[in-house]
Amino acid sequence: MALLLQGWLLAARRWLLAQETAATARLHHHPLCPVFEHENPRLKHLPLAVQQKHIVVTCNYEARRRGLYKLQLIHQAKSVCPDVVIVLGEDLTRFRNASKDLYAFLRSFSWNARCEKLGFDEVFLDVTDIIDYNVSNLNFNHLSNAFFCLAKDDPTVGFAYDASRLTGHLHPKTASANLDPASLDPLHLRLALGSHLAEYLRTRLESDKGYTATVGISTNKLLAKLVGNTYKPNAQTTLVPPYISDGEDESEDNVTSFMDSHDVSQIPGIGYKIAQGLRAYVRQRPADFGAEPAYDSSKETMLVHDVRTHAGIGPETLERVLGGPNVPRGIGVRVWGLLNGCDEAEVGQARDVPAQISIEDSYIRLDSFDAVVKELRLLANKLIQRMQTDLLDEEDEEDEDDRWLAHPKAIRLSTRPRRRENSEGSRNRSFARISKSSPMPTFVFNLKESVDVVVDRLLSETLVPLFRRLHPEQRGWNLSLINIAATNITEAAREQGGVGRDISKMFRRQDEVLRQWKVEETAALEAEEVVEGSSEWPERRREFFERVGSEDVPTRSQERVCDADNGWESEEDDTVGVALSRCEECRAVMPPFAMGAHGRWHAQSGRGN
Numbered sequence: 001m002a003l004l005l006q007g008w009l010l011a012a013r014r015w016l017l018a019q020e021t022a023a024t025a026r027l028h029h030h031p032l033c034p035v036f037e038h039e040n041p042r043l044k045h046l047p048l049a050v051q052q053k054h055i056v057v058t059c060n061y062e063a064r065r066r067g068l069y070k071l072q073l074i075h076q077a078k079s080v081c082p083d084v085v086i087v088l089g090e091d092l093t094r095f096r097n098a099s100k101d102l103y104a105f106l107r108s109f110s111w112n113a114r115c116e117k118l119g120f121d122e123v124f125l126d127v128t129d130i131i132d133y134n135v136s137n138l139n140f141n142h143l144s145n146a147f148f149c150l151a152k153d154d155p156t157v158g159f160a161y162d163a164s165r166l167t168g169h170l171h172p173k174t175a176s177a178n179l180d181p182a183s184l185d186p187l188h189l190r191l192a193l194g195s196h197l198a199e200y201l202r203t204r205l206e207s208d209k210g211y212t213a214t215v216g217i218s219t220n221k222l223l224a225k226l227v228g229n230t231y232k233p234n235a236q237t238t239l240v241p242p243y244i245s246d247g248e249d250e251s252e253d254n255v256t257s258f259m260d261s262h263d264v265s266q267i268p269g270i271g272y273k274i275a276q277g278l279r280a281y282v283r284q285r286p287a288d289f290g291a292e293p294a295y296d297s298s299k300e301t302m303l304v305h306d307v308r309t310h311a312g313i314g315p316e317t318l319e320r321v322l323g324g325p326n327v328p329r330g331i332g333v334r335v336w337g338l339l340n341g342c343d344e345a346e347v348g349q350a351r352d353v354p355a356q357i358s359i360e361d362s363y364i365r366l367d368s369f370d371a372v373v374k375e376l377r378l379l380a381n382k383l384i385q386r387m388q389t390d391l392l393d394e395e396d397e398e399d400e401d402d403r404w405l406a407h408p409k410a411i412r413l414s415t416r417p418r419r420r421e422n423s424e425g426s427r428n429r430s431f432a433r434i435s436k437s438s439p440m441p442t443f444v445f446n447l448k449e450s451v452d453v454v455v456d457r458l459l460s461e462t463l464v465p466l467f468r469r470l471h472p473e474q475r476g477w478n479l480s481l482i483n484i485a486a487t488n489i490t491e492a493a494r495e496q497g498g499v500g501r502d503i504s505k506m507f508r509r510q511d512e513v514l515r516q517w518k519v520e521e522t523a524a525l526e527a528e529e530v531v532e533g534s535s536e537w538p539e540r541r542r543e544f545f546e547r548v549g550s551e552d553v554p555t556r557s558q559e560r561v562c563d564a565d566n567g568w569e570s571e572e573d574d575t576v577g578v579a580l581s582r583c584e585e586c587r588a589v590m591p592p593f594a595m596g597a598h599g600r601w602h603a604q605s606g607r608g609n
Contacts, residue, residue: 032089033060034121035098038210047081049074050089053362057089061233095120096390105209107350109150109201116348124221126347127197131190138163143181148196161196168195168215168236171227172254175240188241191217195238202236219243222343223255225268255341260305267304269338273432274322278302278335281321282310304339353391353406353491359383360414360483367478376463379484380455384444387486388451404445408486411458412437413466416481433483436466440486 032050037043037060047063049056056072066081077084089095099120106123107115111133114126134148146163149155161167166177179188198215205213215236216228227239245253259267265275279302280286307313319332337343348355359382366372393403414435441462444454463484471477583598 032058032095034211035095036087038098043085047084049077049084049086051086052089059084102205102209102211105205106201110350111152113350114347115350117351122225124224124347127194130197131193134193135186135190140181140184143179148193148200159196159200161200163189163192163196166192166195166238166240167199168217168238169231171230171237171239171258175254185241187219187243191219191238191240195236198236202234220341220343221345221347222268222338223258223341226262226266227258259339259341260303260308262304264302264304264307264339267338269343270335274331274335275302277322278307282307308339351491353489355489356485356487357383357386357390357408357489358483358485359386360481362481363479365478366480366482367475369474372467372479372482373459373464375482376467376484377455377459379482380458380463381451383484383486384451384454384458387444388447391489392447403447404492406489406491407445408440409488409490410437410486411440411462411466412483412485412487413463413470414481414483414485415467415470415479417471418478418480433481434470436469437487438462438466 033043033048036048036050044060045062047060047066047068049059049063049068051057051074054074056068056070056074056077058070059068059077063077063081063084066084068077068081068084072080074086077086099117102121103115103117103123106125107113110125110127111129112126116124118124130150133152137149138146143164144162146161147158148161149158151157164179164181166179170177179185179192194217198217202213202215205211212234214228214232214234216224216226216230217236217238218224218227223239227237230237239258240254242253243255245256264270264278265272270278276286279300282302283300315332315336317332318335319330322331322335323329359379361375361379363375366375387408391404391406391408393405412435414433416433441458443449443457446454583602
């Protein structure tokens, strides 16, 4: 089904629950406080802040009530709240483990495996099929005595509920929780069922895992995420119909009035640069900044309503205002849709492994090459350890290749240079990152080598050359951040579970068993890794890279964005390489288009034996 909203298509195919699995206000990437509070319940009633280096990366609601906030300096936090309890959060192992556990718990309730994790503490669930199934089972003569079925194959698994009303908070506040039996709106009914499912999941999450949750219920990811922020913590909110206006009275459209009340910087997908572009266009002057070093500390409020109702505004105007040489086409349509509450991004499929593994650190001053190499070594060490923790099968220790659940196909290096000081000593703000990527070297998957040996090779053969390409000048730069990411992670086919079985591995093991009776050729084939720019690199492959570009592809929720600093999407890339494929038989590395011919070569060679 599709709904028309302000002349733009609102994809209402998905009835979503935006499940935030920790009681933190918009700090989805740092659910640290709830983990500490879970380990020590006494901390729930004390002002608690988590320290990384010299700043507060997150704090609980009691601390915020007393004036603490994200990215505040530690000495400032202590002066504002002398009795604040400060805990160190440098080691994220326990938080990653908690995040995995909570994600697996929520995923177990999904039927269609559309369960997408965003950061540490936020999960989107597409429950379309569950809601449709339970709507079809309703007795419309007795809606108040309904049973919500959680398993298709067992009608006894579920919970009793009142389908004639919504549960939890509603937006707008004046909306009635009771459904009108005389004119039962299908969307209203489905949202009601979604509210009961959300309440059940929140209750189970707290009783089984000890964590509270904040939930938003709506028809797309954008609305579900935003409406979930209305009441926090440990609450849920449903954005109720009508979702479209009849054209006569715009106030009847709850989506428009809801979106209009937000500042443009609060809209997921509208990051720092786009927000500043919108402010500058509407105000006809640059935005005025505050003194705090936050990502968007403009003193001026710019509501969505101010932009949406500005004279002559529309997708064409936004395309002209926000577009540029490094901005993909369609930015105007995308941003205009977001301002009107439209988000067609689907919830991504559940994954056993992360879409990417990213390690980064920030610096007050980093302006020497030796210091950069030292930091790159530390980050590379953490990246390799994270890869082995998150991507290895701990139960399978016999076959080194089979132990890898997934293989990152690319590695990306990103830096955030500080701008040069102005003549008067000030410095213009910049949060833009620059990036370079290259194929992930195969030696990182060698488990026979120690981590230190792998890190040394990764540093000298990949990271330092990437850094030299990012910053060819010998000096004069000053970095505030370095990020190393293993990207484009592709899950490996497994021999267990039927679906996705890797038949090539089965044949390879068969060959190993029969090798003692097989005549081998004398000369062994040496597999070489193809490197872009080498003399052996054919012109046809070079053209392929230039045409296709990067395969460092973001997740589904990150596809339609072109702003680098928004927290909803991944940063922009200036990527030059593509991921390569590896032959399972001889381990040779090559572009994907060469795999077919390479396989035929193996077949012919096999017949020759």
